[in-house]
Amino acid sequence: xxxxxxxDDIQTADPEFADRISPRxxxxxxxxxxxxxVAVAALPFAFGTLFKKAYGQTTTPSVAxxxxxxxxxxxxxxxxxxxxxxxxxxxxxxxxxxxLAAIKLIQADENNHVTFLRNVLTSANESAANKARTTTxxxxxxxxxxxxxxxxxxxxxxxxxxxxxxxxxxxxFLAVSQAFEDTGVRAYKGQxxxxxxxxxxxxxxxxxxxxxxxxxxxxxxxxATRAGAPANFRSWVTGxxxxxxxxxxxxxxxxxxxxxxxxxxxxxxxxVELSGIAGSKAATEAFDEPLTTADALNxxxxxxx
Amino acid sequence: MKTTTQENFLEGQAMARRxxxxxxxxxxxMAGVLTTTACSKLDEDIDTSSTQYYNLxxxxxxxxxxxYALEQLEAAFYTQVVATPYAGISSEELGLLTxxxxxxxxxxxxxxxxxxxxAIPALVPNFASINFSNRAAVLGAAKTFEDLGVAAYNxxxxxxxxxNYLTxxxxxxxxxxxxxxxxxxxxxxxxxxxxxxxxxxxxxxxxxxxxxLPLANSFIATGYTLSATGLGS
Numbered sequence: 001x002x003x004x005x006x007x008d009d010i011q012t013a014d015p016e017f018a019d020r021i022s023p024r025x026x027x028x029x030x031x032x033x034x035x036x037x038v039a040v041a042a043l044p045f046a047f048g049t050l051f052k053k054a055y056g057q058t059t060t061p062s063v064a065x066x067x068x069x070x071x072x073x074x075x076x077x078x079x080x081x082x083x084x085x086x087x088x089x090x091x092x093x094x095x096x097x098x099x100l101a102a103i104k105l106i107q108a109d110e111n112n113h114v115t116f117l118r119n120v121l122t123s124a125n126e127s128a129a130n131k132a133r134t135t136t137x138x139x140x141x142x143x144x145x146x147x148x149x150x151x152x153x154x155x156x157x158x159x160x161x162x163x164x165x166x167x168x169x170x171x172x173f174l175a176v177s178q179a180f181e182d183t184g185v186r187a188y189k190g191q192x193x194x195x196x197x198x199x200x201x202x203x204x205x206x207x208x209x210x211x212x213x214x215x216x217x218x219x220x221x222x223x224a225t226r227a228g229a230p231a232n233f234r235s236w237v238t239g240x241x242x243x244x245x246x247x248x249x250x251x252x253x254x255x256x257x258x259x260x261x262x263x264x265x266x267x268x269x270x271x272v273e274l275s276g277i278a279g280s281k282a283a284t285e286a287f288d289e290p291l292t293t294a295d296a297l298n299x300x301x302x303x304x305x
Numbered sequence: 306m307k308t309t310t311q312e313n314f315l316e317g318q319a320m321a322r323r324x325x326x327x328x329x330x331x332x333x334x335m336a337g338v339l340t341t342t343a344c345s346k347l348d349e350d351i352d353t354s355s356t357q358y359y360n361l362x363x364x365x366x367x368x369x370x371x372x373y374a375l376e377q378l379e380a381a382f383y384t385q386v387v388a389t390p391y392a393g394i395s396s397e398e399l400g401l402l403t404x405x406x407x408x409x410x411x412x413x414x415x416x417x418x419x420x421x422x423x424a425i426p427a428l429v430p431n432f433a434s435i436n437f438s439n440r441a442a443v444l445g446a447a448k449t450f451e452d453l454g455v456a457a458y459n460x461x462x463x464x465x466x467x468x469n470y471l472t473x474x475x476x477x478x479x480x481x482x483x484x485x486x487x488x489x490x491x492x493x494x495x496x497x498x499x500x501x502x503x504x505x506x507x508x509x510x511x512x513x514x515x516x517x518l519p520l521a522n523s524f525i526a527t528g529y530t531l532s533a534t535g536l537g538s
Contacts, residue, residue, distance in 0.1 A: 102495050112507030189475040192462070196471055199463040206459040207508035209475065211497065213482035218496035221487055234404070235487040236480055270473060272418050278407035286408040286415075287476040288483075 061293070063201055064125040066191045067117055069293055070205065071130050073187055074113040076304050077180050078135040079147055081107035084177075086137035087167045094170055099222055106177075106215050111135060113208055120204070133304075140167075149176060151256050151302045161302065162253035174223045175247045175257075181216035182237065182245075183260050183291070183299050188212060190290035213288070220246075236285045240265040256302050263289050359425055361514075363535030368464050370425045371514055372474065373416035374531055375457055378524055379450050380409040381430045386447070391440045398491060402447075405484050412477055429526035444492050451485035452501045453520055454478075459511035464536055482509075513537060 061069075085107050087093035088100065095103055114135060118126065133146050143150055143158040152161030165172045188209035195202035217235035223246060224233040230246040237244045244261035247253055267275040267283035274283040291299075361367040361374070383406035390399055417424050436442040458478035465471040486496040502509055514533040522530040 105495055105497070108504070109502070109507035112505070116506045116508065185479045189472065189479065192471055192475045193468040196468050197463060197466065202463045203459060203511055204508060206462045206475070206478070207511050210455045210459055210478055210482040210509045211502055211507060213479035214486040214496040214502075216479075217483035217486035218490060220483075221490045234401075235490075236404075236408070236483045269415055269476070270419055270469065272415060274411050274415060277411050277414050282404065282407035283411060285404070286411040286480055287473075288479040289476060290472060 061191075061194045063195065063198065064121060066194050066201075066205070067121050068125070068127045068130060069191060069297075070188065070208070071114065071117040071121065071126070072133075072304070073180075073184055073296070073300060074110055074117060075130060075133045075135060076147065076300060077184065078107070078110040078114045079133075079138070080149055080177070080180060080303075081110055082135055082137040083149070083167060084173055087140065090140065092140055093167050093173060095173075096170070102218055102222070106218075109211055109215065113211075116204070116208075120201075138167075147304055149303055151176070151253070153303050153305050154301060162250050162256055171223075171226060171228075172249065174219055174226070175245075175249070175253075178216065178219045178223060179245070179247070179257050179260055179299075180303075181212055181219055183296060184212040185209065185216050185288055186260070186291035187293075187296035189288065190292055190296060192290075234285070237261060237264050237288060238281060239284050256299075259295065259299050262295070359529065359531050361425065361531060361533040361536065365466050365470055366420065366423045367533065367535055368461050368474075369416060369420055369470065370423070371461060371531075371533060371536065372458065372477070373413065373420060373424060374428060375454050375517075375521060376409060376412040376416055377428045378430055378521060379454060380406070380413040381428075382432065382435075382446065382450055382524075383409050385432060385437060386443055389437050391443045392438050393440065401487065401491070405447075405487075408480060408484070412480075425531075426529075428531075429529045430524055431526040432524060434523070441492075444488055447488045448485065448492065448494075449520075451481055451488055453512070453517060454481040455485055456501065456510060456512040457514070457517040457521075459509055460513045460517070461536065 081103065084093055084095070085104060088095040088103075138147065138149075143152075147153070148158055148161060149166045150159045150161035150164040152159065152164075155161065163172055163176050166176050167173065188205055192202065192205060192209070195205055220233065220235045223229055224235070230248070232238075233246045240261040240263065241258050242248050242254055244264050245254075245257045247257045265284050266287075266289065267273060267280045269287055274286070277283065361370045383402060387399070387403050387406050390402075432446075435446045455478055458474055458481065462471060462474060462478075465474060485501075489496055497509075498504075500510075514536040518531055518533055525531065
């Protein structure tokens with residue numbers, strides 16, 4: 001890779017490039033002296049970040065922004081599980097007795113995450129959208145004006161999404177649950193950098209992140225042990241697309257869930273190709289990738305308005 | 306413990322490692338900072354029962370070596386599990402544990418390559434306390450390693466100064482948490498309990514290096530144990 005030539009090329013195309021990145025002249029200087037930095041291994045990543053800063057979003061999200069984003073995700077998850085458990089109690093969603101304890105523990109975790117984040121965010125810092133959302137279980141047969149767990153929140157007909165049987169078919173419920181948990185894992189990971197060095201906030205976010213990963217793995221395990229499960233379906237994420245999701249109910253469902261696993265098939269980390277160690281499949285599985293705020297929101301907006 | 310399986314993995318890596326060596330010299334500046342702290346192998350005649358044989362030093366390199374040490378332990382553990390499977394192991398469980406071994410070996414090799422000349426040496430594990438022929442003992446130890454790994458990554462995240470390293474740690478810790486949940490499922494347990502998650506707020510109970518290392522050291526051979534006084538208390 002020839003970063004310096006690339007910078008020249010960009011400057012030819014965009015004479016203002018240097019001005020765009022002028023506050024980061026030190027970073028550019030670093031690139032030229034990268035030969036003496038261990039960070040060479042992370043060069044593609046470092047440059048990508050610089051590029052994004054020059055042309056993309058220029059402000060770093062505040063801690064409140066990060067927590068509000070997390071709260072949005074947790075509110076969706078808490079409401080989802082509150083509804084599922086209510087439906088199970090009512091007998092309209094048949095959750096096997098052996099699985100119910102785990103589902104209820106996940107429910108408790110997600111509600112606790114909501115409470116935790118609300119406690120951290122003072123009322124003044126909580127976004128209006130999140131204030132308007134509740135975690136009340138949805139009544140049978142309805143998809144509320146805030147949440148549409150059928151996945152049709154972007155559409156006009158409530159409940160008409162690819163997962164319309166989410167609260168009556170246990171396998172569909174597990175698939176949507178996995179979708180939320182895997183999205184949560186990737187979304188928190190994408191926020192961690194914004195909290196760098198903040199012992200309290202970052203550690204709390206990481207401590208939620210790993211719990212979401214435990215949820216995701218357990219839900220995936222429950223799916224793997226169901227009749228008709230995809231072959232070799234695992235608690236970790238293999239590759240991308242339907243290989244990663246194991247969700248193939250309809251093409252509409254696949255279209256909704258594939259973005260959750262975008263970029264998960266990569267086999268190199270920080271410029272180090274890892275597929276030669278134990279195969280490319282294991283190399284994709286050994287690392288979970290982050291999602292940007294925008295990509296995570298785009299996924300979640302199938303389920304929340 | 307050094308197994309043939311581990312060595313085979315390394316041999317297979319000759320090519321990839323060579324290409325990475327192009328970058329190895331780049332660590333000179335960092336290495337200069339670290340020579341006085343990292344890998345400070347003490348005199349041979351000191352009490353080798355000391356738990357401070359290798360001090361991991363300070364800064365991002367210390368955190369990465371901390372992770373590298375834990376991944377070495379996990380990789381060695383699962384390598385042994387797969388090499389000498391417990392009595393009555395099912396083909397499904399052997400398959401799952403083999404995949405987990407592969408992930409841990411990849412993590413180990415990744416850190417080794419990324420750290421290059423700054424990497425601590427290969428540790429010699431001490432798994433004498435683990436009965437590898439007994440399913441409950443092996444899965445119980447696996448649970449310990451995975452839970453400890455998650456708590457360790459979570460507790461060290463704030464110490465990381467380079468945001469790229471922070472993201473990399475995040476990419477690994479969630480896979481460790483996935484392992485932890487699966488191992489617990491194999492043991493007939495839920496994905497977490499009050500030993501690892503604070504059930505009052507749903508947060509994992511992260512651990513500081515000072516809390517983790519005594520536990521990790523109990524699985525490291527005398528003379529190779531670690532200290533991390535530069536990573537806070």
